[in-house]
Amino acid sequence: MNAISPAVQQTSNDEIDLAALFHALWEQKLLIALVTLLVGMAAAAYAFLVTPEYQVQSVLRPAAIKDLDALNRTDVYELTPEQAMQRVGAALESYDSRLGFFRANQGLFEALRQPGRSLEQTFERFNQEAFKMLQPDPKKTEKLSGYVGVQLTYPKDVNGIALVNGLVEHAIQSERERIDSDLKTVIQNRLNQLELKIAAARANYEASKEATIAKLIEADSLKRAELQDELKALRQQSKTHRDNHITQLEEAIRIAKALGISKPTTPSALGEGERAGQGSVIRTEVNNKEVPLYFMGNEALEAERNALLQRRSDDFTEPRIAQIAKELQLLAHNRQIEVLNQRENADLFLKDLAIWREEAARLRSLQVDVSDLKLVSIDQVAVEPLRPVKPKKALILVSGVVLGGMLGLFIALLRNLLRRKSSAIAPA
Structure with a gap:
């Protein structure tokens, strides 16, 4: 009986402590509610006052074989649909290509200007934070077809749709110009090579003719x-x-x-x-x-x-x-x-x-119009988003209320602990 009594007494004390703790918290319910309300209002203020950010994207897929047939039939330049898509994707990812688009369309970036920063500095930061390339996951071996794309997260005052669609068109056009330049260079190099072959053949013929004449003269002289x-x-x-x-x-x-x-x-x-x-x-x-x-x-x-x-x-x-x-x-x-x-x-x-x-x-007669060359198939163009991706108001409000409640409980517990310590010290 004596061995059992302390355990029963300890259990009774624990129940009394929990009850006392709950009673102490209930007495501070207004404090907890006030803290929860303040944190929730702060979260609501942030959710409704922060500048919304939207997200758009454009996805490109390989063009049809027939779209590149005119280029491949030249027998001097070969480009598969997959290679063309990768080249356009590389242009989309290229900083130089993006900078060229920015310089040609500075009006689209005017809303990003910040005090104390030039437009180029603003673009530098925007380029690092806002753009994201879309590519298939290399870990997934099963995929229907390859694709490449670009995703843009932008503030409300920026015309992100025009930015993404314009950047895609700029990358496609720059690749067309590069292909046109490469094609002309390859053709000119082939022509130069043919001219060198003809010149070498002429020189070889003249040398052979002179050698033949010399041999004939030598043979006649000997005879x-x-x-x-x-x-x-x-x-x-x-x-x-x-x-x-x-x-x-x-x-x-x-x-x-x-x-x-x-x-x-x-x-x-x-x-x-x-x-x-x-x-x-x-x-x-x-x-x-x-x-x-x-x-x-x-x-x-x-x-x-x-x-x-x-x-x-x-x-x-x-x-x-x-x-x-x-x-x-x-x-x-x-x-x-x-x-x-x-x-x-x-x-x-x-x-x-x-x-x-x-x-x-x-x-010389090759005439390939690359201005209308279809390098990729635009599977998805950037369109007006239905809602912003940032901030997520519901999540922020719920998080604010939960965090406010937790903070209120913590403050109430802390006050209760300080009161108990003060009560214990007072009789002494």
Whole structure:
């Protein structure tokens, strides 16, 4: 029984304390209500007096393939719908692009001007706080299609609809201008490359022609030198042959004179005088040996020798000499070299020149109007919002009342604690 009594007594004290606490708070209900009312009124004042902020957005999706077909069919510039959308999205996010839109439309930002700040400084802060890019969540793998967008939170006096729609149109137009510039640059670079190819082909042709002519001249010079050497050798050979024959004739003349042969004869005829004193003799004449020249007689031999001594040229004795003279005459004029030198239009002989000129003509005739090029499909344009996103009045009022009640209770509890401490100190 004694062990149970303290617990019962403690429980009784706790119940008395809670009751006393509730009674103390109830006595201060006017204070709690007053604090709750004041905080609630402050919250209401903030909710109704703060400048409302609205939110608009514009969402872009990839254009159709047919919208970019005219650009892609040029074969010099390729742009897919997804790439075009990403380029426009990059322009929307670009600070330089936004600054360009601001400079071109400063009247739209006039309501943002603050004392002590220039319009550019005001835009700098507005650009950092008000704009938000919209993109698919990369963590979500399942999505119907890609998109990109821009969201703007702006105060009441700013024309946010014109800002967002104007910025989107400015980004699209700037990308059109960039594509137009890129396209012209690429076409000009292709044309310059073709001109360089043609110039290189012309230079190569001229070098090849000069090399061919040089080879032909060198071959003709070599052939002419070889023929002249051969002609000189043949003439020397003919002269040597003639001199040798004259020497043989002179030797034969001396023999013929010694034998008394003045007229042409034969070995058998020469021995007829001896046969008369020998009686019957069977004579066999061997005809398989060449008859010596002296049997021609000194008269014939001297005539031949004199003719050889008076000869001025032996060319007619060698048929090859006439052939060499013919070949030298042909080498005097190389018709292939003459034809190469007479070519006036080298372009007619350039390989692939027709293909290059056709490509250059096609590039010069390309006419792509990018001013109406549809780079993206505007899935959602900025429209007048139904209500402001800030402040959320109901939430602020409820929060104010709850916070006011909590603050009132805290103040009441604090006063009750201070009273109890004062009561405990007073008897002492």
